[in-house]
Amino acid sequence: MFTYRKNDNHTHQVRLLSPLGVYPIKTFIMDDSALFISEDICFSVTPLVTFVDSEFEDEGYYTEMEWASINEIKLYSSVMLSLDRMHGYSVIYPFSTCHYVKMSGDVSGYLSEIKKELIKAITMPAGVNGWHPFIGQINRGLSLPPVTSDGEKYDLRDQGFDVNIQEKVFEKIDVNNFILIRGLSTLLRSRMLLVHGYFMEEAIYSLFISLDASFNMVLDKLKEVGISNPTSKDAAMFISKTFNAPETEKYFGEYYEYRIKTFHPKSRFGAYPHAPLTIDDYFFLSEDLITVYLYLTCGYVSQE
Incomplete structure (x- = not known):
């Protein structure tokens, strides 16, 4: 179910969120996406982008600067915009490492299993050549979550985030804009x-x-x-x-x-x-x- 490399069968991507961020204390769940929040691990789940804009293909559009997919930007932004500015600020800080899963139906039914699989991926030992999906980013200063022995505490805020506004923003963000x-x-x-x-x-x-x-x-x-x-x-x-x-x-x-x-x-x-x-x-x-x-x-x- 849970792999580091994408194939044609995968439907969603999972991205670990770093304790360097500032997050709501609540989990946001839509039919096809979720920002899962807990004290020991936080992550996002979003559907893979399936559309291709022919206009940009004709122009030869190409980038190596994609730090998050358009669907991830949609999810992260909906949470960021749902925070009342009178109650502080939020920072969504994802790792560059992305895992891929195959799912059908609502995301909510998979969150518990995804959490377990992601914890395994974080805590697994490095391979014979020293490769590990998160080691390189840790060495560059990104903090691991508390599920690891040397992880750092998440900064979770319990005021100011409005679920109703988040849902409206998420619904209205046009990924083609x-x-x-x-x-x-x-x-x-x-x-x-x-x-x-x-x-x-x-x-x-x-x-x-x-x-x-x-x-x-x-x-x-x-x-x-x-x-x-x-x-x-x-x-x-x-x-x-x-x-x-x-x-x-x-x-x-x-x-x-x-x-x-x-x-x-x-x-x-x-x-x-x-x-x-x-x-x-x-x-x-x-x-x-x-x-x-x-x-x-x-x-x-x-x-x-």
Whole structure:
């Protein structure tokens, strides 16, 4: 049932979650996916991606940067967006190792067996050549869960996660909307980078990409309501009206100069030895993007 290498019979993939993350204390279960949470081990189960977008195949699309499948990004994002920003933050931090299983019917009936098999995979001895599905990642700093003798405790939070919102977001995320998937992916990754303090600047890079993806989605919404050639100012007004926020001349205009100064070592604004950013820039933008993507996916606007 449970293998490290994928074959044509497999239907789902299983990915261990590292204690480097910050997770809800509850398990989220959909018909075909689950984020299993317990004090000793946490993991995700998602269906394998079966669609192929012919448009991108024709363009010769290719990447070796896939850190999670589109269905995993959908699941992780639905949990991330379900957390009320007034109650802290979440970090979904998966291992790169992926195991594959064959299942039929609801995922919930397989979770107990998957847990047992995953624990076996984690605790098994290394092979004769020293190979082990998790050893390399452990040596690079990823912590194993408490089921191992040297595992670390999970950071589980019991407040702020809304199951009803998570279900709505999960239902509404369109896996064929690649702008949305890219925006959510970079938002998730920014939080993974945040765990490693030295990469705060890179975490904000990732946020800026997510911001640009959200901008394109807002432009598409404006076109749908009849604005044929919407501008950054139009997008800024849309955000102001939707969230009762102060107006700016550009979409998230307060970050405009910062983005240029950050991505370009030398620009019309000058040259800087380090990105001219503050830690608050990360947290303010990250939480604002959570709010924006929550609206863009399922139309939800918090009363707060």
